[in-house]
Structures are given as structure tokens and as C-alpha cells.
Amino acid sequence: MSIAALADDEILRTDRRTLDLARVIDPHLVPILTNLQLDTGRTAQLRTALEPIAAESPVQKTPSSSALDGLVKYIPTESITLYVAATATAAMSSFTVAFPFLTPFRLYLCFVALTPILFLLIYVGKRRSLKLPALPEPVTKWPWWKLIASTVAFAVWALAVPPLVATDAGKVAAAFGALLVSTMLSLVGAVVEPSEASEAPGQSH
Numbered sequence: 001m002s003i004a005a006l007a008d009d010e011i012l013r014t015d016r017r018t019l020d021l022a023r024v025i026d027p028h029l030v031p032i033l034t035n036l037q038l039d040t041g042r043t044a045q046l047r048t049a050l051e052p053i054a055a056e057s058p059v060q061k062t063p064s065s066s067a068l069d070g071l072v073k074y075i076p077t078e079s080i081t082l083y084v085a086a087t088a089t090a091a092m093s094s095f096t097v098a099f100p101f102l103t104p105f106r107l108y109l110c111f112v113a114l115t116p117i118l119f120l121l122i123y124v125g126k127r128r129s130l131k132l133p134a135l136p137e138p139v140t141k142w143p144w145w146k147l148i149a150s151t152v153a154f155a156v157w158a159l160a161v162p163p164l165v166a167t168d169a170g171k172v173a174a175a176f177g178a179l180l181v182s183t184m185l186s187l188v189g190a191v192v193e194p195s196e197a198s199e200a201p202g203q204s205h
Helices: 003-036 040-049 051-056 067-071 077-086 089-098 104-129 144-160 168-192
Strands: none
Touching (some): 003 077, 003 104, 077 089, 077 104, 077 144, 104 144, 144 168
């Protein structure tokens, strides 16, 4: 799954109610109040009464279609794609000529560090485009699990491609380790990050 898709998933998980109200309910309030000549002091009650309309929101979360979706959920495809391009033979040769200190292992570490930065930049950008605060408050509501899980997923999946692992046995072991870690991340994620549907009724974000 891409980092952008992970960011969308996190925003829907934590701010779905806010988005539904803003996109679906709020546009109905002014004309209804005007037509029915209601006191503006009753806006809050009317807003609550219209909440069922939020089910029609265009912002929908698509359920996983297969077990494979869960397996690849936290793999940051943006980081993987950039890493594969950077470690291609021609690119790596150019990098080492221009930057002699940039060994394959150091390049790997750079991309491990880059992954959470990419996630935060994309996440903040998407929240701002939806008229949400750049980051949720308090800090405990930040997308810590997805940030950590995507970084771990990149760290293990990047080992399954050259140049760090060159032998056939090493590639097989790295690929199996990547599959195992991805499976564990999906299982742990279902425990530490329950979906919106499993949260207590009436709980707002």
C-alpha cells in the first residue's frame, strides 16, 4: 500500500465524523434554517438530527478485498520505488562517484529515515487539503502506529532486494522475513489500532 493510501486510511479512521459533518451535513443547514425560519440557536440540535445523512458521504473506506491486502498494507510503495531506483547499478555507480562516503548500507539507512518523513509530509498535506488541522491534538493522536509500521515494513522489504542481500539464500531468507514481518504488522495493527466501527458509540475525534 502506498504512503498516501495509509494517510487516507488514518484520516478516515480518526476524523471520519468530522469529514462527514463538514461535507454532507453542514451544506444542508443554511437552506433548512432559512426555509423553516428556525432560530439559529437550534443549529446544534439540527446538526445532530441530520447526522444520519453522513452515511452518504463521498469519503468512504474500501474494505480489504483479500488477505493480500492485509499483507501489503504497511509497505510504503513510494519509499520502495525510490529505493529500487536509487540502488540500480547505474544509479549506485553515479552516487558512489559523486559521494564516496555513500555506501549501499548508508543509502539504505537514509531511506529508512526518509520513510517516516515522507509519511508525515503526505499525511499533513492531505489533512490540510481537507480543511483539518495539520496534525491532530493531542500528540497521542498522531498516527504513531502507521508511521512506525511503514518504517519497519520498508526496513525489512528493502533487504529483500539488492544490493545489501546478494546471495540466493540471503534473498530467500530476506523475502520470507519480509512476508513474516508484514503479516505480524497487520495482526498487531488490528489490535493496537481498532477501526472506527469498533470504537464506542458517540465517541468523537
